[in-house]
Amino acid sequence: MSTVNLVYFSWVRERIGKGEETLDLPAGVVTIADLLRHLKTLGEEYEAALEHENVIRAAINQEHVDHKEPIAGAREIALFPPMTGG
């Protein structure tokens, strides 16, 4: 079991219904892809937010990572849609 701080932005935040939370992750959640799969088991709001996994972007400790990235040692993991700044 490991504990991780999660932050959500834009419509990921709106659909999940919160901007941040701290979760205990079961063993077996090794990568971002594993994390997304795990979150989708937590309720329909997570399923709605993460339905299209391929468009979800992730950052570990405020740096972009892809879904294969291991999450061990992460202080903060962010999940959000493609960015639309500028």
Place this chain on the structure above:
Amino acid sequence: MNAPVTVRVQRDDFDLNSEVAKLSAGRADIGAVVTFSGLCRDEAGTLAALELEHYPGMAEAEIERICREAIERFSLEAATAIHRYGKIMPGENIVLVVTASRHRQAAFDGANFIMDFLKTSAPFWKKEHLGDGTTGGWVSAKDADDTARDRWTTK
């Protein structure tokens, strides 16, 4: 040589002239300054405002990474990038990029490069508020922005 980078993420507006003046103050080696500013459009009168959400901390860090890469790649003498968040009305500023170099091409290319990467990798999201008082939803990312970014790597 360590070219100075200034990055700010702020609610308030910025002033082009004062940012250019700050960047070039006391620098007789700079021969070219390019500024790009991005403004909020009203989308033919339908848009009342944009609301910009950002990831505090990462937004600044990511823009700084992009500016440092531009400095390295184009041998810029200095770079400034300012991005606003919160509610922004049509006609107001959203983003400013200022680049400085010895000769003009590097400053032009550097500003272009910074904007292309800023749009696709700096953590900001725009939500539309429409003139009829409803929320228009989140702006979708454009493939054209990915294409613009990728031209810097596929050359």
